[in-house]
Amino acid sequence: MLCDDELVPALRVLIYSLRQTGTPHPIVVLVLPHVSAAAQQELWLLADDVIPVDQLAYPYEKKVKLELGINKQCRYSKLHLWAQTQYKSLIYLDVDTAVVKNIDHLFSTTTTFAGVKDLGDVINTGVLVFKPSQATFNDMMDTYLTAPSYNRGDQGFLNWYFTNHSTTGVTVLGPAYNVPAKLKGFAIGKKLIDNAFVYHYTAETKPWSFHHFYHRDWRINYHPRMFAKWRALDYEVAQTLPELKDSFAIPRQDLPLKRDLANYEWPNLHRQYDVCSRYNPRYETEGKFPIQKQYSVAISFYNPERLGYLPKLIGHYLLSELVHTVYITWHSKSVPVTDELKALVDGGRVKILPMTSDTLNNRFNPIPGLKTQAVFICDDDIFAPITGIDFLFRVWQARPDSIAGFFPRIHGRKEDGSIFYEMAGVHHKYDIILTKAMMINANFLHAFTCVLPPEIHRYIDYGKNCEDIAMNMMVSGLTGAAPVCVHEDEVLDFGTGKGISITPAFTMRRDTCTSDLIDLFGRDTLVESTEYVRKFGSNKFRKVPWDDLDSILETERQNLLALGK
Incomplete structure (x- = not known):
């Protein structure tokens, strides 16, 4: 009925x-x-x-x-x-x-x-x-x-x-x-x-809406294998009845975005089905991976010019006793694996994941053989001190429903109703953590790849952008949890000279794709936070006489007025 x-x-x-x-x-x-x-x-x-x-x-x-x-x-x-x-x-x-x-x-x-x-x-x-x-x-x-x-x-x-x-x-x-x-x-x-x-x-957590509902009982009603089965059947329907392919697709409204996606000849139409049909969500189904006290590192390798630096970065990550395995998501099919990298693989703590399709969605593929609950996803041009990443992991352990990381961003609505996407500092709040360096629950990799509506994957390929925003929207939309920004002074970005993320087209598109993803998700699922977590050093307070109380209260009042409180 x-x-x-x-x-x-x-x-x-x-x-x-x-x-x-x-x-x-x-x-x-x-x-x-x-x-x-x-x-x-x-x-x-x-x-x-x-x-x-x-x-x-x-x-x-x-x-x-x-x-x-x-x-x-x-x-x-x-x-x-x-x-x-x-x-x-x-x-x-x-x-x-x-x-x-x-x-x-x-x-x-x-x-x-x-x-x-x-x-x-x-x-x-x-x-x-x-x-x-x-x-x-x-x-x-x-x-x-x-x-x-x-x-x-x-x-x-x-x-x-x-x-x-x-x-x-x-x-x-x-x-x-x-x-x-x-x-x-x-x-x-x-x-x-x-x-x-x-x-x-x-209940209200369903395969077609799990990513935007904030349902309080999502843990009870979300089942990776059952939900992935539904998504696989949905794909088979589209292949069996191509005349129904775009009817009732998201977004439901008749927007230019919907027409653009329908007209886009998507080269990765079968990728989601192919990847997920080969992957057994064994640990995701239990909700718990066997190794809880260590994390894995997943580095996305794109640029052949960085190949010489990659072994050095891997060696850096392997210095941590908390790092279980380093995975390299190998996006560059034409670039051969060097002998130096092969030697690292032979050491047993490094694995290369060759990609057969060209898409930013690959960085969130579920990882065969992964044993850790936490995965530190990072670009191949980012450096963070091991002590900082280890601290990030401990912060995440207290908030496993959240994405934790070093690079926050914020979105909002302008007076004319359009969406903006900006650096977070000037706004004193954030709702997005960039993929440059994020700690994430491994369960969310399977959810993103194998259950999220394919139109969202299609949109990411269409614009070659914004997979990180989509992941943040999915995690917050499922769990209702805000991301967590962690303080680390010595995070370095070597990718300021070359790379996909520094082109004018890429940066200008962030406003547009945030707005488009809200339409594709059916609602704005991002959750704001003003929390900034840093390592404990010492208690900071000073002793003052009671005579200073009036001036202290007045200063506080003026500060609140300046903030519009």
Whole structure:
């Protein structure tokens, strides 16, 4: 059942996942009045039947405001399913599900109402097997407006109805037919996810919106493998039905940006799928990499002119006992690996990651063989003292949901409504940490590469810019956490003479792409911070007589007035 156009991409994936199981049964979509004519036309390319139904009145219209995001008013319209008596039996699936294995055998269920029990001993109505009945539908219409519902939604009503009001009763299906990510915290849940028939992307953290919602329970509901599976299915839909490739793509608004991306011949169209299909998010699925007390270094190597300096920088990083492995993301396919670098690789703590595609997105690829939770991502023209990087790591350990680094930036909105992107110092706040030198949670590499909407990757390739802004937006959008700027006096940038980031086109584009990424993300997810972390030296205070208090308070008042407080 589709309430509006918002979840058309999710419905695409669901129907495709069903088709992939080889089911011969008709796939039917109920559409409510808010579904546009364009969306309904697309549905006819996907489904066997599209049935318009009216939106049923919501029983709690005047009682609930805050919960409407969780229990949409339209969901009571699910009761229309019982009026579809042209079918002997129905398997119902919520739009936020994906079918992993064939479920046709559920049609042999003899009961008139069956589902999987959720936590709390109630039937989750995201996956149901039932027999339509006009009498049952009529009875529901007579009772639902005044009937109880523990969650003020269709699930609460249907549990009450078939447990207390109907004589047909309830049959419980095996839990593998409705598997949410929140079960990952249980031993049996991990097995269920491995053997699931149906994935159910419950709550508000979903594969298509995880990157911009700030949902407080994201850790419970985010599952790397389940989410990457959805994104892979989404890619396969686009390849199987190319006529749907750009419809309902982000941004949803009809902006010049959307047309520009649609017309861009993207050379890396298959990169996301190829990289992620070969990568097993073993540790990301657990949420915890095996090595917590060390960090890895990931250096992006682009410029052949810096090849002679690269071994020296690597040797510098290897001086730290906290550095586990140094990875070189080798973007320059035409540049051969030198004997000096090969010798470092033979030493066991250095690995080269050759890239097969030309894209800035590669710097955030999940790293095969990575064992550390923390990764220090840096350019090949940046120097920071080992003591400073080690301190950065310890700061990050206290804030693993944040990006921590040495180079802060800030964005905001001008009086004319346009977006600016600037150095942070003059504003005394920041919301972006540059990729030049950032400490990041390894879990976010897989999320960026394998779950983030491909239009964002496409945009980064289109402009050859702003992958760092996109990563900051994704991390803050998922976790709600601001980045952390760490003080270090001796960070040096050798890339001021040559390089992609110093060209006028690159620097001028930062304003534009910050604005464009906000459109692509669907909202501005960046979180401001005024925090500046530095190593502890000593307590700084002075002893003064009470007679100085009045002048001290007046000075403080004047300072606040100057700041506009």
